[in-house]
Amino acid sequence: MRKHASTLAILLAIVALFTVAMVLGTRQSTGDGETFIGTDSAATTHIEENHPGYTPWFQPIFEPSSGEVESGLFALQAALGAGALGFVLGTMRERRRQRRSAADDSSRPLSDPEPACDAAEPQSRG
Amino acid sequence: MHIAEGFLPPLHAAAWTAVAAPFVIHGTRAISRTIKEHPEATLLLGAAGAFTFVLSAIKLPSVTGSSSHPTGTGLGAVIFRPPVMAALGTIVLLFQALLLAHGGLTTLGANVFSMAVVGPWVGYAAFRLLGRAPFSVRIFAAMALANLATYVMTATQLALAFPGQNGFVGAWSVFLGIFAITQVPLAIIEGLVGVLIFKALRSWAGPELSALGVFSRRPDHAGTKVEEAIHA
Structure with missing residues (x-):
């Protein structure tokens, strides 16, 4: 339960951050033209305005x-x-899940398809 | 976001391509070595690539009134070490340059260097330096800083190419204002998303992650971490 609570809290924090960024950004961009243009376009606009001699080649x-x-x-x-x-x-x-049920079934010899994982396997049941 | 096609002077474009190329070649070798040594981790490799693919496609609005997208390179850097991300990041950037006119072929080298080299290395460094911090904090820092560092680098590259009257520092602060400030909330969001995705990976791929040495900084805790992950 605690695990799910923290997941939920993080999800809520993400939504909250997104909302705050959007609201603050909307206020910020009340100037001319489009709101929320990409930073790449903002950079190219800046270059075009300040370096009129430069033409993209x-x-x-x-x-x-x-x-x-x-x-x-x-x-x-x-x-x-x-x-x-x-x-x-x-x-x-x-x-x-299969790894776990294979480990559960101790009477049967292990038929692990990934022998490379065996090093980490001993802890998979405890 | 990435530097647009044609917006770096030819000399800069060529120089960044030359700088980025060895990292990409090394990264490609790192991928095949990883698959050879840890065949069980191939799925995780796919996850790391897919994660950057999704995150760098999502443009989010930000406090500056412009929008940008996360990079998602921190996850793979933490799991597989940064060289692998140099190759995976290049695939993403090529896709965007060819199909979306986002970024570009002439600026590919510069964009690879910022997103697929500097970002992953900064994220990985943060992850390692915070060795004693709680695991979620380390992941958060790695993801958020990989994101932010990418765009600090982008701003640096543009300031070097277009110093203007105020010189490099003046231009740098302008480009940082455009790229880095916009990126701050996005970096925090990406850090939080990273914590969530890592929770899932730890509980479903704990043994693979520990075989790759993700938890190895604290060997005394590594075993418990895996066990914890498996029982969670």
Whole structure:
């Protein structure tokens, strides 16, 4: 229970931080144009304003044709990452469960598929 | 966020590429060595890569009124040591440069150096230096500082390229204002996310993590940590 309480507290802290940053940021950016532009655009704007002599000497080979397409591709990146992460976490959870039940069943000889883990195994039952 | 395509003068772009390249090559070798020595940790390697992939895709609003994204490189740096992240981070940056026009090919070297070299090393250093602190604190510091250090480096790179009338220091403070201040709340958020993900990893992959020596700074506690993790 304590474990879940701390997880919940951390999640709440993340949401709170996000909200505070967003509210403070909205106040901050009441100036001209878009709010919450990327820091990369902020930097390029600064360079263009202060170094008018500089022209970017290379253009992206492929550029998403609109903000919508771009955010879609970013979502794709996040989805690929989250999907892979979820798969890995699920697999590890299941692997641990099998390891445990294999250790529980002491009458049967261990058929551990990962002998490399054996060094750390003795503590898996106590 | 990363330095946009074409926004480093050719000389700087070439120099940063030359600086970053050995780290990436070394990192690629480190990955194959890790897989050879710890085949059971291949899944964790995937987790570390996937984690940077997700986090660097999520742009968050910040106190400065602009937005940026976390890096997620601290996790892999703590688990596998920083060289591995030089290679994994480069994959993420290439993906973004080619498909999202975010960052760029000419600035890839500079961006790799900040996100995939400096960030992971700073995070790892924090993790090691805080050897006596509670484990969650070490993870938090590693993740948050890897994130922050990345953008301090980005600001440094831009200040070197565009010193302006006020010289390097003046330009540096301007670029730090753009990048680093924006990054502070994001770094804290990333640190907290890191604590959560590590809780999950410890309870599901405790033996793998201890085989990789993640808990090894305190050998007297390492055993209990693993046991604790397994029973949690």
